[in-house]
Structures are given as C-alpha cells and as structure tokens.
Amino acid sequence: MNDTPDHIRKKQREIWFSKPQEERVRLGLELIQEVNTQIEDRIRAQHPGFSEGEIRVEFIRQMYKDNLSPEYVEAVSQWVLEKYNSHKHV
Structure with a gap:
C-alpha cells in the first residue's frame, strides 16, 4: 500500500x-x-497451541516462501524444530 x-x-x-x-x-x-x-x-x-519452534517455522515460511524453494524451506524448518526440541531436553 x-x-x-x-x-x-x-x-x-x-x-x-x-x-x-x-x-x-x-x-x-x-x-x-x-x-x-x-x-x-x-x-x-x-495458532495459540504452537510451540516456539513452530512459531519460528511459520515465521520462516511466511517470510521466505516466495524466495526459497519449498525443499529448502522444509529442510530449514526441520532443522529449526530439531534445535528447539533439543533445547527442551537440556
């Protein structure tokens, strides 16, 4: 606008x-x-039920979906979720 x-x-x-x-x-x-x-x-x-990792993943998808390949966004999303999940168990 x-x-x-x-x-x-x-x-x-x-x-x-x-x-x-x-x-x-x-x-x-x-x-x-x-x-x-x-x-x-x-x-x-x-998405009130989203974890912090899921919020970050959705942020990435919304911000970069038009600039990055779906495969790359998915790979980054998996990496982010793994990092957030591994920090829960530390």
Whole structure:
C-alpha cells in the first residue's frame, strides 16, 4: 500500500537522511525487529497451541516462501524444530 503523497514522502526522506548514519542504522534495525515481533505475535494469535519452534517455522515460511524453494524451506524448518526440541531436553 502506498497512500503517502509525494511531498510528504520527500519530507520523510529529508528527515531520515538528516540523521547520523549510526542513528539511521539503529532505527532501521529497531523497525525490522518491531515488524518481526508483530508477525510473531500474529502467528501466536492465529495458532495459540504452537510451540516456539513452530512459531519460528511459520515465521520462516511466511517470510521466505516466495524466495526459497519449498525443499529448502522444509529442510530449514526441520532443522529449526530439531534445535528447539533439543533445547527442551537440556
């Protein structure tokens, strides 16, 4: 969705690029983390019975299904589940 007028978008860019590079990197990483948290929270709400490993697997599937082969996503999913399950028994 892109409903921001061009003049507002230009002002946003001016504000963004007026910040020091370190602050832009920090803010960008915070934004990525916030979006990831929102996705994980949505998965938890949609699948309340999911374990943390299953939440991670669903996150991976949703985020990368269009960029990775189904076989690779499945292999990564199995690896993630094995790692989460092995940590339960430690």
